[in-house]
Amino acid sequence: MTVVGTPAPASAGPAETLEPRAMTVPFPFSPSLLAERVAVVTGGATGIGLAIACALTEAGASVVITSRSAERLTAAEMEVARRTGRPVWSLPCDVREEDDVARLRDFVSARCGAAAIVVNNAAANFRMPAEKMTGRAMRAVLDTDLLGTYQVTRAFFDDLRSTGHGSVLSIGIAAVERGFPGYSHAGAAKAAIASLTASWASEWGPHGIRANCIAPGPVPTKGVWENMLGQPPSSAADAGAQAFAQYAQAVPLRRLGTPQDVAAAVVFLSSDLAGWITGVTLTVDGGLNLTLGP
Numbered sequence: 001m002t003v004v005g006t007p008a009p010a011s012a013g014p015a016e017t018l019e020p021r022a023m024t025v026p027f028p029f030s031p032s033l034l035a036e037r038v039a040v041v042t043g044g045a046t047g048i049g050l051a052i053a054c055a056l057t058e059a060g061a062s063v064v065i066t067s068r069s070a071e072r073l074t075a076a077e078m079e080v081a082r083r084t085g086r087p088v089w090s091l092p093c094d095v096r097e098e099d100d101v102a103r104l105r106d107f108v109s110a111r112c113g114a115a116a117i118v119v120n121n122a123a124a125n126f127r128m129p130a131e132k133m134t135g136r137a138m139r140a141v142l143d144t145d146l147l148g149t150y151q152v153t154r155a156f157f158d159d160l161r162s163t164g165h166g167s168v169l170s171i172g173i174a175a176v177e178r179g180f181p182g183y184s185h186a187g188a189a190k191a192a193i194a195s196l197t198a199s200w201a202s203e204w205g206p207h208g209i210r211a212n213c214i215a216p217g218p219v220p221t222k223g224v225w226e227n228m229l230g231q232p233p234s235s236a237a238d239a240g241a242q243a244f245a246q247y248a249q250a251v252p253l254r255r256l257g258t259p260q261d262v263a264a265a266v267v268f269l270s271s272d273l274a275g276w277i278t279g280v281t282l283t284v285d286g287g288l289n290l291t292l293g294p
């Protein structure tokens with residue numbers, strides 16, 4: 001696996017913008033860093049979740065991925081094996097459904113053992129002006145992002161505690177305290193996840209469970225293009241491509257994020273290297289939040 005992306009050139013076409021070229025840096029963590037730990041990654045079949053599943057696998061964890069789609073999970077199982085040479089396990093699970101989540105917990109326990117790492121990555125998003133936001137649209141996103149995060153984490157509480165080194169990682173968004181214009185449902189859900197993380201860290205620290213949030217800036221995944229910006233771009237002139245190009249110019253490090261940038265932060269925070277870090281929201285955005293003004 002390669003870890004650090006380089007900036008797409010200013011003239012990059014859409015394909016390059018979607019998949020920023022990665023430097024050929026070897027995987028920087030020890031392959032035994034997370035040995036004998038079991039990790040669950042929701043939304044682990046695509047985009048950032050898939051990169052997290054690969055990185056945790058490469059660091060030695062036994063990883064179970066979930067999504068609503070059995071087809072996407074099968075493809076992801078093959079992709080993780082191709083990239084890492086190691087297997088992952090998968091189970092379809094809608095994080096909004098309590099019964100699905102209970103089945104997931106039982107599956108993880110039976111196949112791999114008690115989960116020591118839970119990564120809440122599953123999310124939904126689509127553009128909708130605040131004044132047009134219907135209750136159903138609001139609930140569709142809150143139920144996935146916030147209720148799903150709560151529900152999955154709570155289901156694994158006993159597992160996390162039993163390992164003595166439980167770690168919950170929930171994916172937020174950078175600079176969420178400024179709101180998320182056009183996506184107010186997702187902004188509200190992600191802000192609440194940061195608070196939930198802090199509550200868990202305080203309440204569960206005495207049980208040896210750490211809880212942290214990772215807040216990425218823009219990462220041009222297929223999920224963002226399809227669900228937030230419309231279909232993947234056919235040319236660099238597309239509105240979505242232009243929005244991302246503008247973001248890239250505003251980022252102090254002058255590039256968009258890659259799924260691997262986020263995955264590296266997840267591996268670090270999941271591991272004993274971060275054994276005294278809990279309750280934080282780690283922004284992974286190339287410094288973009290610094291440019292947004294006071």
Ligand SMILES: CCCCCCC/C=C/C(=O)SCCNC(=O)CCNC(=O)[C@H](O)C(C)(C)COP(=O)(O)OP(=O)(O)OC[C@H]1O[C@@H](n2cnc3c(N)ncnc32)[C@H](O)[C@@H]1OP(=O)(O)O
Pocket residue numbers: 123124125126127128134135136137138140141144173186217218219223224227228243
């Ligand atoms: C510009 C760069 C920004 C970078 C920062 C990015 C930060 C965050 C990024 C992400 O989170 S990316 C994740 C993207 N991935 C996904 O969204 C996953 C797949 N998404 C979905 O499946 C849907 O979005 C969904 C909402 C989860 C579908 O769920 P469900 O089947 O329960 O919903 P529906 O019953 O179909 O609809 C409920 C309600 O919501 C309205 N709605 C759903 N999708 C859209 C849409 N694309 N556009 C507008 N409205 C939508 C739908 O109309 C329903 O409301 P009512 O019409 O009944 O009032």
Ligand SMILES: NC(=O)C1=CN([C@@H]2O[C@H](COP(=O)(O)OP(=O)(O)OC[C@H]3O[C@@H](n4cnc5c(N)ncnc54)[C@H](OP(=O)(O)O)[C@@H]3O)[C@@H](O)[C@H]2O)C=CC1
Pocket residue numbers: 042043044045046047048049066067068069072093094095096120121122123124144148171172173174215216217218219220221222223224
């Ligand atoms: N890309 C970006 O710029 C940023 C992304 N993020 C966050 O990163 C995370 C990953 O996003 P990204 O990889 O870009 O997008 P993806 O669309 O690829 O990832 C979202 C995943 O969530 C899964 N999912 C959605 N709804 C449910 C559900 N009800 N139950 C179970 N799984 C579900 C989807 O799988 P399926 O449809 O098969 O169920 C999909 O795999 C999200 O939390 C997102 O909010 C944060 C900041 C920026």
